[in-house]
Amino acid sequence: MKPKAYFTFLALLGALCVPANAQEECGHGSFHSWLDGVREEAEAQGVSSDTLRVLDDVRFDQDIIRRDRAQGVFSQTFLEFAGRMVNANRMQVGASRLKKHKKIFDEIEQAYGVPGPVITAFWGLETDYGANTGDFNTLNALASLAYDCRRPDKFHPQLIYALRILDRGDLRPQEMIGAWAGEIGQVQFQPEDYFERGVDFDNDGRIDLRNSVPDVLASSANLLKEGGWRAGEPWLEEVSIPRDMDWKEADLAVRHPRSQWAEWGVRARDGGKIKADDLEASLLLPMGHNGPAFLAYPNFSVYLDWNQSLVYATTAAYFATRLAGAPPVSKGNGEVAPMGVKQILELQKLLARQGYDIGKLDGIIGTATRSAVKDVQIKLGLPADSYPTPELLSRLRSM
Numbered sequence: 001m002k003p004k005a006y007f008t009f010l011a012l013l014g015a016l017c018v019p020a021n022a023q024e025e026c027g028h029g030s031f032h033s034w035l036d037g038v039r040e041e042a043e044a045q046g047v048s049s050d051t052l053r054v055l056d057d058v059r060f061d062q063d064i065i066r067r068d069r070a071q072g073v074f075s076q077t078f079l080e081f082a083g084r085m086v087n088a089n090r091m092q093v094g095a096s097r098l099k100k101h102k103k104i105f106d107e108i109e110q111a112y113g114v115p116g117p118v119i120t121a122f123w124g125l126e127t128d129y130g131a132n133t134g135d136f137n138t139l140n141a142l143a144s145l146a147y148d149c150r151r152p153d154k155f156h157p158q159l160i161y162a163l164r165i166l167d168r169g170d171l172r173p174q175e176m177i178g179a180w181a182g183e184i185g186q187v188q189f190q191p192e193d194y195f196e197r198g199v200d201f202d203n204d205g206r207i208d209l210r211n212s213v214p215d216v217l218a219s220s221a222n223l224l225k226e227g228g229w230r231a232g233e234p235w236l237e238e239v240s241i242p243r244d245m246d247w248k249e250a251d252l253a254v255r256h257p258r259s260q261w262a263e264w265g266v267r268a269r270d271g272g273k274i275k276a277d278d279l280e281a282s283l284l285l286p287m288g289h290n291g292p293a294f295l296a297y298p299n300f301s302v303y304l305d306w307n308q309s310l311v312y313a314t315t316a317a318y319f320a321t322r323l324a325g326a327p328p329v330s331k332g333n334g335e336v337a338p339m340g341v342k343q344i345l346e347l348q349k350l351l352a353r354q355g356y357d358i359g360k361l362d363g364i365i366g367t368a369t370r371s372a373v374k375d376v377q378i379k380l381g382l383p384a385d386s387y388p389t390p391e392l393l394s395r396l397r398s399m
Contacts, residue, residue, distance in 0.1 A: 031060045034147055038156075042163045051167040054139060064136070064144040067180050068151070077338045078286035082315045082329065086322060090124045094323050097129055104214050108201070112221035113231025117323035119220045121316050122187055122306065130186035133210065134179035138162055142182040142191070158182050161191035170198070170207045177210075185209030186216045189223075197223045227302045233279070235299035236317040238269040238292065238329060241283070248384040250283040251374065252296060257281075261295065269330065286314050288387030290334035294318075310367070337390055344369070347388050350396040351376065 028034040039052050076084075098105060098116050105116030127133050142162055145155035162182070165171055171184075178184040184194055189209055198207035201218035208215050242265035249256070249264075259276040261283065268274050274295070281295040294314070303313035318329060339347070341363035348361045348369060356372035365373075370386040377384040380395055 028147055031143075031147055035143065038143070038146075038159060042160050045160060045164070047160075047163050047167045051163060054163070054166065054173045058139050058143045060147060061137075061140045061144045064141050064180055065148050065150075068145060068148070076311065077336070078292065078311050078314055079329070079331065081311050082318055085125060085315055086319045090128070090319075091322060093129055094120045094124050094319075097123070098323065101213060101217065104201075104217060108218050108221045109231075112218070112225045112229075114221040114224050114229050115320075115324065118224065118235065118320045119217050120323055121319035122220060123216070125312075125316055125319065126188045127186050130213075130216070133177070133186060133188075134183070135177060136180045138176040138178050138182055138184060138191075139173075141178075141180055145182065155182065158191045161195045164195050165191055168195070168206075170194070171210065175210055186213075187220050189219065193223055194219075197226060224302055224306075227305045228298075229302050230299055233299055234297050235303070236284075236297070236314070236321055237274075237281075237295045238318075238321070238326065239274065239283075239295050240267050240269060240271060240330075241265070241289070241293045241333070243333060245283075245289065247285075247289050248374065248378060250285045250289070250293075250385050252282045252284060252300075253371075255280040255282050258295070266293075266295070269327070284314065285385050285387060286310060287332065287336045287338070288389065289383050289385040291332040291336045291387075292329050293332065308366075310365070310370075339388055339390060339393065343390070343393060344388065347373075347393050347396065350393070350399070354396070354399065 035055055035058060039055055042052060043049070094117075098120055102116075105119070108119070109115055123129050139159070139162060142155055142159040146152050146159045159182075162176065162184075165184075166173060166176065176184070179188055183190055186209060189198070194207070194209060197219060198209060199215060199218040199222050200207045201214035202212050204212070207219065209219055239261075245264065245266075257278045257280055258274055259278065261281065262274050262276040266274060266283070279297065281297050282300075284294040284296040284300070285291060286294075296317075300313070300317055303317045304310070306316070307313055318326075322328070344365060345361060345363040348358050348363070351358055351369070351372045352361065354372075354376070356368075356375070358368040358372050359366065365388065369388070373388045373392065374384050374386040376382075376396065377386070377392065380392070382389075382392060382395075
């Protein structure tokens with residue numbers, strides 16, 4: 001399962017100046033000659049000549065390239081982001097949708113093993129239950145991104161799949177409208193996922209992820225199932241943790257049976273006992289040992305496949321628990337001093353100077369940054385919870 005939903009409003013997009021001839025530096029030749037190659041490739045994959053006529057109207061869109069090259073920075077903490085996104089209105093509408101489509105959700109869970117609240121949370125976060133699916137011409141967007149130098153290997157296949165969707169009759173050309181990066185429909189599927197994993201759940205002969213709620217919900221469940229969703233198992237559970245916890249155990253890469261977490265003093269959110277069985281879980285501390293704490297079960301990895309941002313994935317999983325009846329998240333054990341983008345960027349530079357491979361220096365606390373932070377915390381005798389703090393930054397400056 002591939003990450004599909006880039007969820008464009010997660011990032012604060014700023015337009016960068018892109019030279020008018022930037023696309024010509026890729027070695028593709030002119031856009032129209034390159035498009036002729038796309039036409040030949042699609043035809044070789046069985047797309048009909050009638051469908052391929054839509055390429056006659058496809059245009060290169062420089063605005064799409066500016067958006068793709070813009071510096072998007074997501075710097076909110078989990079509590080800030082979840083507080084904004086899992087709001088009263090989304091909760092109310094989500095509960096209403098679960099009730100309205102209960103029969104469909106029951107049939108989908110029977111077929112795919114994915115509960116209604118899990119699907120509904122993605123539905124709400126991605127497009128506000130279908131209200132904001134995007135207004136960009138999908139073919140123009142995908143063709144522009146595939147022709148551009150930056151990520152052609154990613155977008156070129158998506159353009160072919162978009163043509164295959166049209167050729168199969170799932171959408172008409174005028175319906176091929178969506179997000180700026182080519183995602184389509186009420187849960188923002190990439191064309192490949194649309195074509196390969198979409199489900200005609202209303203049995204009308206086509207897969208319509210823009211207008212058919214049964215198709216939207218069943219296709220989401222199918223994608224999650226193929227991504228490894230384990231039926232009948234939880235995905236995220238808020239817990240309370242002891243202050244003397246061995247913090248290096250708090251890592252998504254570390255799993256223990258619930259019985260072990262119970263032995264170490266992890267308890268339910270309300271202070272009661274957690275189940276002391278063999279189901280494995282990781283201790284997730286999205287804001288460090290003073291912030292909210294969760295047991296993340298194997299199903300949580302499916303959330304990270306959907307969107308690799310830890311803050312987004314945790315918010316989506318938390319939203320699903322709320323729709324399933326869990327109370328609002330607590331603030332944790334103490335004060336958290338989150339760092340801004342400039343501080344995180346400085347931290348990343350200092351970590352790279354220490355020899356850590358943290359990937360792109362982007363001011364975002366990603367998996368590689370968290371891993372490096374944990375290692376340094378252990379070396380310095382700080383709580384090894386993988387969450388960077390001003391104290392850690394200060395210590396790194398003197399190293």
